[in-house]
Amino acid sequence: MTKSGDAPLEPVAALWVRRAVVLLFVNLVVSAAFAVLTVAFATNVVDYQLAAGSAKTAEELRISLWIRAAMVLVIAAFYWFIARRMLRGRRGAYVRVRTLSLAGLVAVSYLLATAAYPLWLRGVQVIQWLVLLALVIVTNLRPVRAAFPRPPKAPREKGSGKAAWSLVLLTPLIAEFSLGTVPVRMLYLVLLYIPIYGAGTLLIRELARRVGGGWPTIAVLGLCYGLLEEGLALQSLTSPHLYGAAEWGPRWLGINTTYTELNLPYHVVFSVIVPIALVELIFRRNGRQPYLRRGGMVLAGFVTFLGAVLLRLAVPLSEDPGYQMSLAAILTVLALIVVAGIVALRILPRHRFAVPAAARVPAPAVAGLIAGTASLAFLALLFPIGDARQPAFAHGNWVLIPMVVAAVIAIGVARQLARWSASPEWTERHRLIVVGAALVGHSIFGLITRAKTLPDQLVMAAVIAVTALVIVKLARRDTVQPAAVPDGLPAD
Template sequence: MTRSIRTVVVLLVASLSVNVVFALLTVVFHGQVLAYQQARRPQMDPHALSATLWTRPIPVLVVAVLYVWVTRQLVAGVARAYRRVRIVSVVGFAAVAWLLVSAEYPAWLRAVQVVQLAVLAALIVAVNRRAVRDAFPAVPDPRPRNLKAAGLLVLAAPLVAEVSLGNIPLDMAWVVLFFIPIYGGGALLIREVVRRTGGGIANLLLMGVAYGLVEEGLALQSLTSPHLYGAAGWAPRLFGLNTAYTEVNLVYHAVFSITIPILLVEFRYGARPYLRRGGVITAGVVALLGAGLIRVVVPPAEDPGYTMPPLAALIIAVAAAAVVVAALKVRVGPAQIFMEEPVPVVAGATALATFAFLAMIWPFGGATQPLFTHGAWSLLPMAGAAVLAGVTLWTVRRWVTTPRHLLAACVGALAGHTAFGLLGNADTGADLILLVAVEVLTVGAGVGALRKRGHDGADAHAVEAHR
């Protein structure tokens, strides 16, 4: 073992030791740490805070086992262990830095975090030295990957879901950074899993529903919160569930957060997997951390004092798991084509259907309630929206005979949902200009892409790969 590698091993052991010390201090001085956190966040449940502190040694124990295993592999000269150390050092530094900046622990414990950061910074420098890199030369991996396509999807998902509808005002554009991990990581993970298991559009849509349950239900708690976004006033609540908000968002996430961004990227880069196994795992970890990020950022600021009942959280988690299982098992055969409509008709139909679906349930122009909210009468537009979504899906499947038709359906839906954003979300002149620009770019880019593809009926088999 060379001196450079020995330095890396020493810093790994030092990092682990400081982590163990920090965990032990939170246990020994449990009362003082809990009092500090309660003083900072009096609205939080003290039992939940206490449970978090008591369970902290568990992940530290897991990390300790992983550290020992990685260190042994590193000493043995395993190249994968070297890559894992590089990843762990950066992720660990970011995690500790977040805890330090958020001031979740008293000042004397933050001093320990400063030591953690110093050790991790030294580890990052040591493990990236040329002498260490030369000791672990990269071994070419014959398995294909497309990081450019993966990166494009990571960016496309939050832009389509949040920006192109106008959910995020222009003066708060920086907020989209908080949504990139969950949207981008989630869309990428779902795409890789569905394509590896031979699924198509139906499977993407089901996975999108599961995604919506996780983001809206478990991360934002918006499906059950009586206060967040005024969703409780959209329609009568059922068993503590914001019915109208749940309907519109589960459909919206399935279509615009997951399926359309994936299909748009695949029109350019194809339907083959973009990542290797390690990349898929990383995408899953990023999505999970992204869910945790918006959980600690959005609800405390937008909905202080509300915590989802444990039973509701369990039901939503079980429902999400059930939908994932269904998405992995369901296989939808080719649709019977009963009419080959012109491409503009397909685009116009999806645009109108999208606008109408959102208009039935979503509030207009800064209003806190949808246009059709009148007590129990609001159940009628909800039923109409559900029928419209089903009929649109059934019809489009039978109209889409070529990749060009499928692209037209996506472009039309995007144009329709941005048009609704112009009426429903543009509160300022700057927001209006932004959404007009998005609409023009969407239509212009869509028309250009459709013309470039031309009449590609010979590629109709490519549509079946998406079904």
């Protein structure tokens, strides 16, 4: 049989795999029972945890109980899917079961060791611990491991590792440092951003390129990233206190609208698209080929999750203590991430976009000037300048004007870039100059508005100069031949 296909497993292996599947569903039943009990007796559980010295509020503890119950429903559907694939001999499903069982065993062991739940609930946890232990043992037996042999490693293009690490390290520098949000005296904070920014953008790039997606896929996954960081980790999209975002503009349905309009597109462009485009232009030899193998992707996903947790613990708990999104808001953000992820990975790669009428392509310098000016204008319209609590012009009856103008600029420039890139006159040099100019424009905004001390101003000026020099050097390296694959929406 072909172990990686859908052929039936060998008799002995099939017996043990069926036992593993049974244990998988027994664990699910026990998990569901535990979740139902915690919700049904939420008051008792919350009182116990508060008496045990929990730093969370009663409302935060209740929300965590409901989230756990909701996650059980999601996992139930996932278990059914993964069990079917494992019975068909799919190694990917086997690896997931093996990993999840070990992670679950560690998690339950931690909960038992810390006595996080009342004694009567710990009895259920002991049963779950035993089931998970049995599942770990069964999935690591020799007949089971032999039924899912490790495939030969796929060859990687030379330079893939350097490209991946460049993306990991460049992303937080582009998204945070080059905007001036990190003062020189606090430069160490960039290390805090590497896990979520670097690993997150690398994961997005790998997912998009593996499914054959182009820039629309990357852009929508960038939206997922923004919702993860701003919506769940920082909870800044709804917080009435963090960064003073509630004072930037209208606050509708509990959402900081101006802050949201600024930061979600910002993450799409400067946390995801620009770093990926720049690294792919630097490492042109690797093209759109994946930089990582499957294990590297799993690691990138794990580090991204840890980065979100680290950001949650490092920022809101100190700068926005006591605020917790409502359960409805959390579930809404999670649903948006899931839906957007499905659209990005399952629908967009298969969709053929209508090619707009190709516009006459200007010189690279002109295209860059337009991109850089648009970048600077978008930030200036939505970002508070200096010590102001609101963006420019966002006062009184004029509060919606900068939001509308910023949206028009963003949509108009995106549409124009799509039309230009549909033309055979569009080259790699155009793409490079546009990306570089957008970077310079957003750093000029940082120099003008964010750098408040002389050292910060000197550093920001150096960042602008270095960015411009690097772009010029790369442009001289590039030819003026049309790009092998146009980079606008129509080509994707």
